Amino acid sequence: MAKLRATIPLMPPPLDTTPEIEAMQIRIFRSMTMEQHLEAALEISLLSRALMKAGVRRDHPEWSDKEIEREVHRLAFFPQPLPDWVG
Amino acid sequence: MMAADLFRRISSLLEQAGIPYMLTGSFASSVYGMHRASPNINFIIAAGEAGVRCLFDHLPQLDFYSDLSHALDACRHGSIFNVVDYVTGFKIDFIFLKSRVFSQKEFERRRKAAAWGVPLHIATPEDVVIEKLEWEKPGKSSRQIQDAAGILKVRGAELDLPYIEKWVRDLGLAAQWSQARQLADLA
Numbered sequence: 001m002a003k004l005r006a007t008i009p010l011m012p013p014p015l016d017t018t019p020e021i022e023a024m025q026i027r028i029f030r031s032m033t034m035e036q037h038l039e040a041a042l043e044i045s046l047l048s049r050a051l052m053k054a055g056v057r058r059d060h061p062e063w064s065d066k067e068i069e070r071e072v073h074r075l076a077f078f079p080q081p082l083p084d085w086v087g
Numbered sequence: 088m089m090a091a092d093l094f095r096r097i098s099s100l101l102e103q104a105g106i107p108y109m110l111t112g113s114f115a116s117s118v119y120g121m122h123r124a125s126p127n128i129n130f131i132i133a134a135g136e137a138g139v140r141c142l143f144d145h146l147p148q149l150d151f152y153s154d155l156s157h158a159l160d161a162c163r164h165g166s167i168f169n170v171v172d173y174v175t176g177f178k179i180d181f182i183f184l185k186s187r188v189f190s191q192k193e194f195e196r197r198r199k200a201a202a203w204g205v206p207l208h209i210a211t212p213e214d215v216v217i218e219k220l221e222w223e224k225p226g227k228s229s230r231q232i233q234d235a236a237g238i239l240k241v242r243g244a245e246l247d248l249p250y251i252e253k254w255v256r257d258l259g260l261a262a263q264w265s266q267a268r269q270l271a272d273l274a
Binding site: 022026029030034035037038039040041042043044045046047048049073076077 | 089090091093094113114117118119120121122123124125126127175176177178200201202203207209240241242
């Protein structure tokens with residue numbers, strides 16, 4: 001086994017973003033206004049929550065919208081069960 | 088334009104209450120670096136009990152969940168209190184300004200910008216990097232380091248690196264700084 005390992009050349013880790021694409025992305029980020037940055041961050045945060053909600057709905061198809069919303073809030077904010085004010 | 092509405096409402100609240108503040112955390116790092124999702128919007132505020140009471144006087148109870156006694160308690164302890172926006176579900180963290188030298192310095196350096204026609208004070212990119220390095224906990228997720236590295240990548244040459252390095256030394260953040268630089272291909 002040790003011999004086999006020694007014969008395998010070290011491969012660079014796979015890149016999910018090429019340097020060219022990353023440079024392009026950085027140029028785009030640098031050209032954006034503060035409003036655009038805040039809008040983008042808020043949009044992806046809302047998208048992330050929508051995905052979380054879809055996951056909770058898939059795992060608990062019997063739950064009501066209110067129960068699903070409550071679980072999404074719990075997952076996002078609280079390690080403990082939510083206080084009564086949310087329900 | 089949900090972001091416009093939310094930031095307008097928060098900025099107006101703080102301005103009306105006369106509370107000096109700055110946007111920090113992941114939304115500030117999204118402004119300077121790579122965008123990322125977060126359920127929280129963080130503001131550092133310089134307020135005493137009178138300021139907190141004034142903020143709550145202006146806080147529309149139909150739009151936000153809030154708890155004055157919790158906020159006053161956090162004020163006395165110089166910690167943090169939360170407000171939840173019913174419209175978007177975002178949690179707004181109000182963090183009381185600390186008296187330590189770095190906290191005072193970063194607050195003094197905050198930038199007054201404008202977003203959607205309203206003023207919005209925001210921490211400088213250098214100070215957001217330093218905060219991110221401080222928030223990184225050994226053995227935990229590297230999200231904070233990724234945020235810091237994102238700012239280094241996007242803002243590279245604009246950043247005052249000697250300023251960051253001074254605070255990295257003073258706050259004992261060499262290991263985190265090295266990680267962030269490596270991730271940003273600056274090491």
